[in-house]
Amino acid sequence: MPRVLSIAGTDPSGGAGIQADLKSIAATGGYGMAAVTALVAQNTHGVRSVHTPPADFLRQQLEAVSDDVVIDAVKIGMLGTAEVTQTVTGWLAEVRPPVVVLDPVMVATSGDRLLSTGAEKALRQLLHRVDLVTPNLPELAVLLHEDPAQTWDQALDQGRRLAGTYSTAVLVKGGHLTGDAAPDALVVPDGGGGFAVTEVSSVRVATKNTHGTGCSLSAAMATLFARTGNWVRTLTAAKAWLQETLETADLLDVGTGHGPVNHFHGVWERGLAPLPGPAAVPGGFLPTVGSEEPGAEGPGPVSTSAAPGGSPAPAGGWTAALWKETAGLRSRIDELDFVRGLGDGSLPQESFGFYLTQDAIYLRGYARAMARASELAPRLQEQVFWAAGARNALEAELDLHRNWLGPAGGTGVEQVLSVPAGTDVAAAGPVTRGYLEHLLARDRYAEDRIEYARLVGAVLPCFWVYAEVGARLQRLNHTAHPHREWLDTYADPGFAAATEQAVAILETVLAGDVAERRAAQEAFTGSVQWEHDFFAAGTLP
Numbered sequence: 379m380p381r382v383l384s385i386a387g388t389d390p391s392g393g394a395g396i397q398a399d400l401k402s403i404a405a406t407g408g409y410g411m412a413a414v415t416a417l418v419a420q421n422t423h424g425v426r427s428v429h430t431p432p433a434d435f436l437r438q439q440l441e442a443v444s445d446d447v448v449i450d451a452v453k454i455g456m457l458g459t460a461e462v463t464q465t466v467t468g469w470l471a472e473v474r475p476p477v478v479v480l481d482p483v484m485v486a487t488s489g490d491r492l493l494s495t496g497a498e499k500a501l502r503q504l505l506h507r508v509d510l511v512t513p514n515l516p517e518l519a520v521l522l523h524e525d526p527a528q529t530w531d532q533a534l535d536q537g538r539r540l541a542g543t544y545s546t547a548v549l550v551k552g553g554h555l556t557g558d559a560a561p562d563a564l565v566v567p568d569g570g571g572g573f574a575v576t577e578v579s580s581v582r583v584a585t586k587n588t589h590g591t592g593c594s595l596s597a598a599m600a601t602l603f604a605r606t607g608n609w610v611r612t613l614t615a616a617k618a619w620l621q622e623t624l625e626t627a628d629l630l631d632v633g634t635g636h637g638p639v640n641h642f643h644g645v646w647e648r649g650l651a652p653l654p655g656p657a658a659v660p661g662g663f664l665p666t667v668g669s670e671e672p673g674a675e676g677p678g679p680v681s682t683s684a685a686p687g688g689s690p691a692p693a694g695g696w697t698a699a700l701w702k703e704t705a706g707l708r709s710r711i712d713e714l715d716f717v718r719g720l721g722d723g724s725l726p727q728e729s730f731g732f733y734l735t736q737d738a739i740y741l742r743g744y745a746r747a748m749a750r751a752s753e754l755a756p757r758l759q760e761q762v763f764w765a766a767g768a769r770n771a772l773e774a775e776l777d778l779h780r781n782w783l784g785p786a787g788g789t790g791v792e793q794v795l796s797v798p799a800g801t802d803v804a805a806a807g808p809v810t811r812g813y814l815e816h817l818l819a820r821d822r823y824a825e826d827r828i829e830y831a832r833l834v835g836a837v838l839p840c841f842w843v844y845a846e847v848g849a850r851l852q853r854l855n856h857t858a859h860p861h862r863e864w865l866d867t868y869a870d871p872g873f874a875a876a877t878e879q880a881v882a883i884l885e886t887v888l889a890g891d892v893a894e895r896r897a898a899q900e901a902f903t904g905s906v907q908w909e910h911d912f913f914a915a916g917t918l919p
């Protein structure tokens with residue numbers, strides 16, 4: 379866990395400054411430390427007064443930390459005066475921490491000045507010693523002695539000029555622009571006079587509770603860079619995290635002015651997932667977008683690899699949390715008479731027939747759910763994926779009739795096939811009917827994106843739980859097994875690959891906004907329960 383030091387001012391109301399930094403560092407997976415530059419009497423409405431302790435005392439704080447603790451990253455926020463700024467510059471020159479991120483705090487959201495004009499020159503000196511500077515648009519202009527950018531293109535030009543002048547990476551932040559988007563861009567000098575510019579944009583959240591976003595973002599950047607060693611991955615991860623803190627900011631009830639962001643909402647919602655391996659970032663924040671930076675991750679979801687159990691692994695923090703949440707219920711599936719009987723070969727033939735009949739009916743409805751998901755999918759890739767899923771489910775259903783449920787099987791499926799079109803659920807048992815109603819409950823949500831999220835969550839367990847149960851059953855298979863051929867169908871690599879893709883889509887949906895996430899989570903857990911019940915019903919012909 380990276381040890382991250384914030385050097386900044388205080389906010390006793392907890393939304394900005396050191397208090398925000400420590401929350402950000404913890405939320406993004408670091409150990410937070412703090413040296414105070416200034417004590418600020420402020421709240422969500424503004425700054426009342428500032429008390430700056432002697433610079434020598436700041437130096438003592440910094441040395442107390444660096445004499446004892448290995449520092450993996452530093453975030454610098456409010457400095458206030460030239461003397462304080464020079465003290466920090468001097469300490470950095472001696473200690474040389476591996477990563478230094480500077481948020482050049484000049485003016486608070488409330489409009490109050492937090493840096494004396496006499497300190498601007500000292501701040502420019504400090505710029506030579508930092509790896510990343512994260513100015514908002516007015517700060518960018520002051521650092522360049524120019525007027526503030528009015529457009530995003532002008533802001534990017536200024537970012538390039540600042541990066542070139544100080545040979546440092548610049549994070550240009552578009553929070554002060556208007557419009558539906560909140561764009562940010564990393565501008566990194568390439569050493570040959572050019573720049574690698576990577577833009578990461580998010581949807582602007584309609585909230586007045588944005589106090590401390592700049593502090594929180596820069597602290598998250600320092601922490602995540604210490605974890606990933608890659609600025610593009612860091613920004614993508616930090617933005618995704620910041621977005622959820624903004625989306626859920628209104629759930630907090632802190633002050634009556636510009637309130638703080640909700641630093642821990644996502645972490646608490648997902649639960650404390652174990653830390654991922656090297657070069658990874660906390661759950662759910664891994665980039666799923668492309669970038670211009672050479673060597674950075676290409677487009678596409680995080681890699682999914684087969685879990686030791688043989689079923690696909692979660693695609694990120696969101697799916698990991700959901701998978702973990704349903705672990706108890708899934709483990710009970712293995713204990714069911716039907717699953718035990720299928721595994722050890724003791725399952726009565728009529729139970730098997732009943733199960734296959736229900737499966738065929740189920741697949742018809744399941745195909746409809748995926749066809750609807752294809753209709754609603756916002757991205758072409760997903761549209762294609764669900765359409766293919768619908769087709770495969772129908773083909774599997776045909777195959778069941780052709781190869782398993784023919785007259786010789788004597789399971790009564792002919793009756794199912796002969797019912798008039800549109801009423802094919804008539805022969806469904808109560809569980810099959812209930813499961814299909816759950817899958818196809820389409821009119822409960824007005825917005826397409828919510829219905830899509832719900833559908834993705836609802837159809838997923840049939841992929842994922844089935845793959846998991848199937849992988850275990852397949853291991854019990856042998857040449858003399860009475861259900862050998864059926865168990866072989868579980869070993870289809872195409873199905874495993876499709877399951878991985880489906881899990882990756884679910885991860886993307888869960889990383890959407892809160893309403894989408896809720897819809898998908900609820901539908902997913904509901905379907906896991908139905909999967910359990912479906913297997914349980916297998917012994918009730």
Ligand SMILES: Nc1ncnc2c1ncn2[C@@H]1O[C@H](COP(=O)(O)OP(=O)(O)OP(=O)(O)O)[C@@H](O)[C@H]1O
Pocket residue numbers: 486487513514515551552553554560561562580581582583584585588589590591592593595620621624
């Ligand atoms: N309403 C919003 N919705 C989504 N993202 C936002 C919103 N407002 C700001 N951001 C993002 O928050 C980060 C901080 O941006 P901003 O340009 O406001 O910096 P700042 O002025 O230093 O922040 P602060 O509000 O702490 O002073 C950026 O990543 C920006 O894109």
Ligand SMILES: Cc1ncc(COP(=O)(O)O)c(N)n1
Pocket residue numbers: 386387388389394395396418420455456483485486487488492588589590591592593
């Ligand atoms: C100690 C301190 N540091 C930074 C800010 C800027 O944050 P914001 O612009 O959101 O008020 C602040 N208000 N206080």
